[in-house]
Amino acid sequence: MDMGLTAEDHDVRERARELAENHLFPHEEELDINECLPEETEAAIRQAVRGLQLNAINHKKEYGGQEMTIVQQCIVNEEVGKATNALWGRVWQPPVCLQFGSPEQIEKYLIPACRGELRTSFCTSEPTAGSDAGGVKTSASLDGNHYVINGEKCFASNAEFAGLNLLTTVVDGDPSKPTLFLIDKGTPGFNVRRLPRFAQRSGHGHPELDIEDMRVPATQILGDVGKGYELTKDWFVEARLAIAARSIGMAVRASELALDWAQEREQFGQTIIHFQAVEFMLAEMATDIMAGKSMLYRVAQEIDGGLDRKTAHAKASAIKLFCSEAGFRVVDKAVQIFGGRGTMCENPVERLTRDVRLERIWEGTSEIQKMVIGGQVRKRGLDMYTGWD
Numbered sequence: 001m002d003m004g005l006t007a008e009d010h011d012v013r014e015r016a017r018e019l020a021e022n023h024l025f026p027h028e029e030e031l032d033i034n035e036c037l038p039e040e041t042e043a044a045i046r047q048a049v050r051g052l053q054l055n056a057i058n059h060k061k062e063y064g065g066q067e068m069t070i071v072q073q074c075i076v077n078e079e080v081g082k083a084t085n086a087l088w089g090r091v092w093q094p095p096v097c098l099q100f101g102s103p104e105q106i107e108k109y110l111i112p113a114c115r116g117e118l119r120t121s122f123c124t125s126e127p128t129a130g131s132d133a134g135g136v137k138t139s140a141s142l143d144g145n146h147y148v149i150n151g152e153k154c155f156a157s158n159a160e161f162a163g164l165n166l167l168t169t170v171v172d173g174d175p176s177k178p179t180l181f182l183i184d185k186g187t188p189g190f191n192v193r194r195l196p197r198f199a200q201r202s203g204h205g206h207p208e209l210d211i212e213d214m215r216v217p218a219t220q221i222l223g224d225v226g227k228g229y230e231l232t233k234d235w236f237v238e239a240r241l242a243i244a245a246r247s248i249g250m251a252v253r254a255s256e257l258a259l260d261w262a263q264e265r266e267q268f269g270q271t272i273i274h275f276q277a278v279e280f281m282l283a284e285m286a287t288d289i290m291a292g293k294s295m296l297y298r299v300a301q302e303i304d305g306g307l308d309r310k311t312a313h314a315k316a317s318a319i320k321l322f323c324s325e326a327g328f329r330v331v332d333k334a335v336q337i338f339g340g341r342g343t344m345c346e347n348p349v350e351r352l353t354r355d356v357r358l359e360r361i362w363e364g365t366s367e368i369q370k371m372v373i374g375g376q377v378r379k380r381g382l383d384m385y386t387g388w389d
């Protein structure tokens, strides 16, 4: 399909493909088995990311990022999303809200993060605040020129080793004052309570945290008191498009592997692709990918063309919903086409099963995306989703 990609877009795709195929795929099984990679391998991957100019694709060149268009960011996420065990996470994309920091914060955090010298975590979820992220209870109270923070966090990806943790709080326990703090590694009171095991073996954890009487200078606030939610709005659009793009990447890889297998595997005296049941699965897989890819890149082009933030947010929900659900359907069918071999951990489609399952949950579950879309339809009508100019 001709999406009118530019020569630069094609070059981005070639570089992302090279990174995935030559620097991420070769380490998938080792990571799956050992649940970590040797530091030399991690360093070599970081070097490859920098060498191929794929670091901080979502940040401006003046901060050391690649300042890619949204279409190009989707291309990169689609290609690296094909790598299992969340190896796409090695292609760092520092939280976009860091660009709203003070000049000192940009110097101390954003620039090293863009270079890949500072890992970050984003700690919002709490035991009683999951889908209802507005229910955050971690509270910050002013004491002189410091804030004292208390609370609990969970699912805080990378927080066990990140150099910088973005912590969502409410000042004085007041839900109308959501506020983001920048927490340095090793700050007393920032404690990892437990590192639960998860289905996806990515080499980093999603710890539960106890925040106990943690004293933080007021200068560690990102933006301003009460601006926490506003600052994360752009992040939601970016993260949801990234999830959609990765889901498509996973679906493409799984369907290519399933097609090869269907053309090779013989049962009842013929290759299984000749059974209509198998051919129909491949047909549904191709159609799901075509539909997901079309909506993703179409809206990415609209955002690059200046689509307003509110509409971008509303459309990103529909894209995340469709692509993550479609990606799941496709990968599941790939497993079915492989039969028993589709459940062997050495088969990428098995590992993709574990990866793609998550995409329907984080950054807003499918049900939450439906709430966003339903709310928009109720307030603004269907046209945003169904109208064509």
Ligand SMILES: Cc1cc2nc3c(=O)[nH]c(=O)nc-3n(C[C@H](O)[C@H](O)[C@H](O)COP(=O)(O)OP(=O)(O)OC[C@H]3O[C@@H](n4cnc5c(N)ncnc54)[C@H](O)[C@@H]3O)c2cc1C
Residues within 6 Å of the ligand: 121, 122, 123, 124, 125, 129, 130, 131, 132, 154, 155, 156, 157, 158, 198, 206, 358, 361, 362, 363, 364, 365, 366, 367, 368, 371
């Ligand atoms: C591996 C992993 C990594 C993660 N990393 C991070 C991270 O780095 N930082 C971070 O802050 N969080 C992170 N999360 C948390 C993630 O964002 C949440 O898991 C997600 O938002 C859902 O919240 P929950 O798990 O508490 O589910 P719940 O909110 O308890 O939802 C349970 C079920 O109820 C449904 N539900 C809830 N409310 C409604 C409603 N109003 N209407 C209809 N259905 C509803 C949900 O859709 C879901 O099916 C991570 C999660 C995982 C699994």
